Amino acid sequence: MRIAVKLTCVGLAALVTGCSSLNPFASKAAPRNPPAALEDFKQTLAVRTAWTASVGDAGTFVFSPAVAGNSVFAAAADGTVTRIDAKSGRPAWRINAGAPLTAGVGSDGNTVAVATEKGVLLAFDSDGKLRWKAQASSEILSAPAVGQGVVVVRSVDNRIAAYDAETGTRRWTVQRSSPPLTLRSAPGIAIGGTSAYVALPGGRLLALALSNGGPRWEVAVGDPRGTTELERIADLSGTPFIAGRDVCAVAYQGRVACFDATSGTARWGKDLSSEVGVAADERNVYAADERGAVTAFARDTGSGVWRNNKLANRRLSSPVVMNRALAVGDGQGYIHFLSREDGAFLARVPSDGSRVIAAVPLTDTGAVFQTQAGTVVAFATE
Structure with a gap:
């Protein structure tokens, strides 16, 4: 397992003996399995760089940009928060939060939220x-x-806690237990309709009512298996993906699965281990596993559609749908564009040479990527 161990008590968030988590974003020694060499191919998809901006280094954390309306919001570990015009890439404003940050930006265009290293x-x-x-x-x-x-x-x-976006008044809290050993990762929250879909350690996906935090349903995406606590890690990875009436998610050492967003009824589930989230379109669900394979599953049945295993050990990001392509970043700063039809390579573009840690859709034909070194870049397909 390519993850460094860092002791931390999840229940108390303090360094004590008896609880621990694994940090997949910490500095790593030379990998046992080197990244696969990049194969040459004939590029058949035109990809252009719409704009590039620099926000600041992510340090050991995962910083994902947020797209809301005509703006992109991004942040960095040193406290930088910036608003970027989504079309031109020009900064509308750039501030410092006054404290180091540990998480990317959440925004609906009116409220821009970040979190500091002390949980503020x-x-x-x-x-x-x-x-x-x-x-x-x-x-x-x-x-x-x-x-x-x-x-x-x-x-x-x-x-899990909800705060009034205008006043900061806490509206409700929900407490869930934590397994003895978890990944020190960033499982996310997706808001759809009147529900919040929360990815949890222990392989659970939880749907809560936004109005009062009442649980609507809770399901297992990754069931802990094995004889040791290390083998039993099955934390959810990335942010749940809402696709129409479905919500899909993936777990480390678990499964990729889709559920009815209203009732939590399982549509399907397939064994897969991933450290990043999933993407979906009207036909398929896409997942990049921990070994570097990208797989497309039929959204209605979960049957395998195609699999590309030529990016082995390249530490892939969450995939993102762009026009006829599926884009995924890697640990050396490349963005690979695969055919949504059969997974074949269509194009490849470099960024700044550091790991691509996040990707979010910008338009139907474009997406924004953020790297570990702090480059925020928008690519568009033609």
């Missing part, structure tokens, strides 16, 4: 002015989810 949730208005701050119960590693008038976060003690 900061909310800014659309002009970058501080609106409010609130103290969470412990450190926050995944981007806040903003929508329907609330800001929802999950802290590492597995407490």
Whole structure:
């Protein structure tokens, strides 16, 4: 397993003996399995760089940009938060939050939320002015989810809390237990309709009512298996993906699965281990596994459609759908464009040479990528 061990007590968020988590974003020694060499191929998809911006280094954390309306919001470990025009790439404003940050940006265009290393949730208005701050119960590693008038976060003690987007008043909290050993990763929260879909350690996906935090359903995506706590890690990875009436998710050492977003009824599930999230379109669900294979599953049945295993050990990012392509970044800063039809390579473009840690759709034909070194770049397909 290519992850460094860092002791931390998940329940108390303090360094003590008896609880631990694994940090897949910490500095790593030379890999046992070197990344696969990049094969030459004839590029058949035109990809252009729409714009590039620099926001700052991510350090050991995962910083994902947020797209809302005509703006892209991005942040860095040193406290930088910036709003970028989604068409031109020009910064509308750039501020410093006044404290180091640990999670990417959540925004609905009106409220911009980030979290500091001491678990303080900061909310800014659309002009970058501080609106409010609130103290969470412990450190926050995944981007806040903003929508329907609330800001929802999950802290590492597995407490989910919702705050009023205008005032910062805490509306509700939900506590879930944590397994003895977890990945120190950034499982996210997706807001769809009147529900928040929360990815949890232990392989659970939880749907909560945004109005009061009431549980609507809870399902297992990755069931812990094995004889040791290390073998039994099955934490959800990335952010759940809402596709129409479905919500899909993937777990480390678990499964990729889709569920009815209203009832939680399982559509299907397939064994797969991933450290990053999934993407979907009207026909398929796409997942990049921990070994570097990218697989497409039929969205209605879960049957395998295609599999590309030529990016082995390249530490892939979550995939993102762009026009007729599926784009995925790697640990050396390349973005690979695969055919949504058969997984064949269509194009490849470099970024800044550091790991691509996040990708989010910008338009039907474009997407924004953020690297570990702090480059935010928008690519468009033609």
